[in-house]
Amino acid sequence: TLQGNALRVFDQVGVWERIQEQSYSFDDVSMRAPDPAGTVIASLTETRTGGPEYPATAGMYRPDLAKILAERALEVGARIHYGTTVTGLEQDADSVTLTTDAGDTSRVDLVIGADGLNSPTRSLIGIETKPERTGMGIWRAFVARPAEVTHTDLYYGGRCFIAGYCPTGENSIYAYLVEKAQDRSGLTPAESVEIMRDLAGSYGGPWQEIRDSLTESARVHYTLFTSHVVPDAWNRGRVVVIGDAAHSCPPTIAQGAAQAAEDGLVLATMLLEREQLDQPFWDDFHARRLPRAAHVVEASTTLGQWQLDGKRDGNVPALMGGVAQLVAVPA
Numbered sequence: 569t570l571q572g573n574a575l576r577v578f579d580q581v582g583v584w585e586r587i588q589e590q591s592y593s594f595d596d597v598s599m600r601a602p603d604p605a606g607t608v609i610a611s612l613t614e615t616r617t618g619g620p621e622y623p624a625t626a627g628m629y630r631p632d633l634a635k636i637l638a639e640r641a642l643e644v645g646a647r648i649h650y651g652t653t654v655t656g657l658e659q660d661a662d663s664v665t666l667t668t669d670a671g672d673t674s675r676v677d678l679v680i681g682a683d684g685l686n687s688p689t690r691s692l693i694g695i696e697t698k699p700e701r702t703g704m705g706i707w708r709a710f711v712a713r714p715a716e717v718t719h720t721d722l723y724y725g726g727r728c729f730i731a732g733y734c735p736t737g738e739n740s741i742y743a744y745l746v747e748k749a750q751d752r753s754g755l756t757p758a759e760s761v762e763i764m765r766d767l768a769g770s771y772g773g774p775w776q777e778i779r780d781s782l783t784e785s786a787r788v789h790y791t792l793f794t795s796h797v798v799p800d801a802w803n804r805g806r807v808v809v810i811g812d813a814a815h816s817c818p819p820t821i822a823q824g825a826a827q828a829a830e831d832g833l834v835l836a837t838m839l840l841e842r843e844q845l846d847q848p849f850w851d852d853f854h855a856r857r858l859p860r861a862a863h864v865v866e867a868s869t870t871l872g873q874w875q876l877d878g879k880r881d882g883n884v885p886a887l888m889g890g891v892a893q894l895v896a897v898p899a
Contacts, residue, residue: 569720569734569742569819570626570633572618573895574826577833579622582644586636592735593623594719602726606773615892625720625822627734627742629710654679657692659805678845679807682832685794687813693804699794699816702869703876704729705749706819707764709788711781713741714774727770729875730820733778743768743778748876752790760788793818795869797862803850810835815861817868821891824868827861830899860899867891 570578570591578584597614601607614624638648656667657679666674681689685699713735723731730746745767755763761782768779782788797815802808811828834856842849867887874882 569822569825570628571822571826571895572616572622572624573899574618574829575622575626576618576898577826577829579618580833581640583636583640584622586640587626587628587633590632590636590737591626591628592737593626594735595624596719597625598719598721600721600723600773602723602731602771604772606721606723606771606775608721608773615889615896617892617896619896625734627720627736629736629740629742654688654692657689657807659807664806677806678839680835681807681809681813682811682828683809683813685812685816687809689807690798690809690813693807693809695798695802695804695809697796697798699796701749702793702795702818702872703749704746704793704818704872705752705790706793707745707747707760707767707788707790709743709764709778709782709786710736711741711743711778711786713737713739714777717741717774721773723771723775724875727767729872731768731771731775733774741778746793749792755790757784757788760790761786764788793872795865797858797865799862801850801854802858803853806845808835808850808853810857815865817865818872819868820871821864821868821888823864823891823895826895827864831857831861834899856899860894863894864891 575584578587595613595616596611598611599609601609616622616624641648653669654666655669658665663675663677664679666676666679679689681687683689717733717735720732720734728745728747733741733743735741745764761784765779765782768775768782794816795818798809802810802814810831814831815827817824835853838849838853867890871884871887
């Protein structure tokens with residue numbers, strides 16, 4: 569799920585037109601009751617956080633997005649080495665010497681560890697902050713799009729905390745069910761399908777058609793929600809972590825990918841504009857990124873915690889509206 573502020577970033581790096589061709593855009597979100605009919609409670613028009621020229625949301629199959637980004641990187645001169653792990657980083661005042669598991673070494677000006685939740689780079693530079701589980705787990709599947717699904721619907725309550733789906737193309741959607749975190753390891757693909765089908769059976773509306781599409785070809789899988797923010801500097805000298813390596817949040821507000829994209833754009837823009845990779849550079853980078861990412865993480869985690877606690881008086885519109893207002897301002 570890519571919100572408008574993510575689309576604005578992708579336009580600035582030259583891939584929005586390609587994304588637009590391979591995604592499904594919409595401006596609305598509906599709330600449905602967890603009853604047999606899937607009764608629509610409310611339909612809302614979401615904020616176009618990227619600006620009026622972009623839709624509020626675009627749903628997309630993640631491997632398609634990854635392919636577009638990799639192709640663009642190659643077009644602008646990047647070299648991509650797959651299946652390579654960085655095992656050592658040694659710094660001096662002017663450079664970093666990088667060692668890989670193949671025994672190769674490179675002397676570079678800067679290392680950017682955009683290497684995910686369990687970032688090896690984060691560990692190599694001695695940052696001890698790590699993702700912590702929030703208490704929720706999510707079933708995900710990729711299935712055919714029912715004709716009536718033209719935007720995200722969210723069902724709160726029932727057997728799961730959240731049941732939802734997002735169109736990702738003319739013929740596909742991403743469907744998900746959020747439950748209390750459980751040890752779901754060791755399940756066979758067939759067992760995973762049956763569990764998700766069972767949980768989905770309690771929801772109405774398009775969920776009945778979605779349920780019928782849940783087979784092993786739907787790529788059903790289960791992950792646990794995490795949350796963290798590296799609370800101080802994301803860099804140690806000339807090595808910096810960004811994206812999920814620096815901050816992660818539950819997908820309750822669907823801002824994780826957008827915040828990672830913003831990190832990359834801000835860092836790249838500053839590197840092009842500035843002449844020195846000095847302390848003022850890093851101070852300015854953190855001033856632009858840390859408070860914003862931390863706010864999104866806190867809001868996303870709070871929304872999930874309200875559900876875990878059964879809190880019924882949490883001001884969800886104000887919380888989500890505050891995030892939308894924040895990210896509508898370019899990073």
